[in-house]
Every structure is written in C-alpha cells, then in structure tokens.
Amino acid sequence: DTGVSQNPRHKITKRGQNVTFRCDPISEHNRLYWYRQTLGQGPEFLTYFQNEAQLEKSRLLSDRFSAERPKGSFSTLEIQRTEQGDSAMYLCASSFSTGALGYTFGSGTRLTVV
Amino acid sequence: AQSVTQLGSHVSVSEGALVLLRCNYSSSVPPYLFWYVQYPNQGLQLLLKYTTGATLVKGINGFEAEFKKSETSFHLTKPSAHMSDAAEYFCAVRTTTDSWGKLQFGAGTQVVVTP
Secondary structure, three states: OOOOEEEOOEEEEOOOOOEEEEEEOOOOOOEEEEEEEOOOOOOEEEEEEEOOEEEEEOOOOOOOEEEEOHHHOOEEEEEOOOOHHHOEEEEEEEEOOOOOOOOEEOOOEEEEEO | OOEEEEEOOEEEEEOOOOEEEEEEEEOOOOOOEEEEEEOOOOOEEEEEEEOOOOOEEEOHHHOEEEEEOOOOEEEEEEOOOOHHHOEEEEEEEEOOOOOOOOEEEOOOEEEEEEO
16 A cells, blocks of 8 residues: 555646546545645645545535545546636545544645646 | 644754644544644645543654643644754644544644754
C-alpha cells in the first residue's frame, strides 16, 4: 500500500477551462475526503464520501464543482469554467469510518488558473 | 460549532531550543484533536492525535502535545528543535461525534529554525 495518491501533482489551466483531479485512497479505507487549501490558510473541507455515497458537501462547493466516487474506489473532483479564485491546493484524504487510525492525506494537486 | 485558533502565524526558534506551538479550540462535541505538519508543496503528515484516554500524547519526530480540557488547549511542544522541523504546522479538531468525519483546521503556524 503506497498511501493516498493524487494526480496530477500540478495543473496550470486557463480561466474558463474545465479540470479534473483524481484521488486513489488507501484501498481498505471506506471514507474519502476532499479539502481545499489556499495560500497561508489551513485546509477547508469540501466534501466527503463513505463508499460511493457522497455524505456531505460544503457551501464552498459551488455548482461548478462536482465530485464522484464510483464503486467506492478512486474519486474525481471536477471544476468547470475555472476562475482565478479556484487556484489552490486540493487535498484528498482517506480513513476508515471507525477505529483509531485516523486520516491519511495525499500530497495534493496544486491548481493554478491563469 | 467547532473552531481552532493557532496563536502566532510565524514562530522562529533556534536550533536546540524548545518548540512551542499554541492551539486553542472550541467544540460542541467531545473533541478529537490533531496536529499535522506540512512541508513545502506536500500534503499533510500526522504528527499526533488525541481521541480519548491519556491527555499527554506523544507523536513522531519527538513532538508531544497535552490536551487540557479546562483551558480548551492542545499545545504542541518539542524539547529541542532541529533544522528539519522547519515546516508549517496545523492544529485540527473533528466536527462531529462521528469518529472520522470532517476536520476543522486552524490557519497554521510557520516554523523557522535558525542555526
């Protein structure tokens, strides 16, 4: 098990374009989370899944954002019609829903909208 | 509602000196508390966590933190700073009684270690 994997590590896109990020969680983990981190701030919760069900979405997740986790495995986060304000680090984490082990974060995808 | 306040956005310490990073929280549920470290352009690495039981928690890389309910604090310490401790540190609290639901993070403290 190599931990939580996120791809791509970096993405530069022009304003108005669509982008999609992928997260591969630790295979045994049934929960998967997306967070956004802007410069100089702590991560902010976006959404999370238990298996394939999306259990909660933050108000930060506008209608331009969509996340999926088909079959409860990997997850994708898509941003449509990107804006400069979307520039941030997008972090994925996974965990079991119970137990003492906690969360494991991936290395993140840094998005720059120009 | 849950919130986390990290006192000091930047801390400078000399190599070999005590590292003390302050975190205060508010929580309407029994808190689970976490400290994470982030190196440039990397994700978050868990240093330590408090869930229940012993209030003094030891983590990786020589860090420890003490949960003080009466002070709603979870300060992070390390007796002797090393150059490799230069990074950003985040305190976080869970937001629900659900064991591993979403976390609320503080704004972070950047640690600089000087020779």
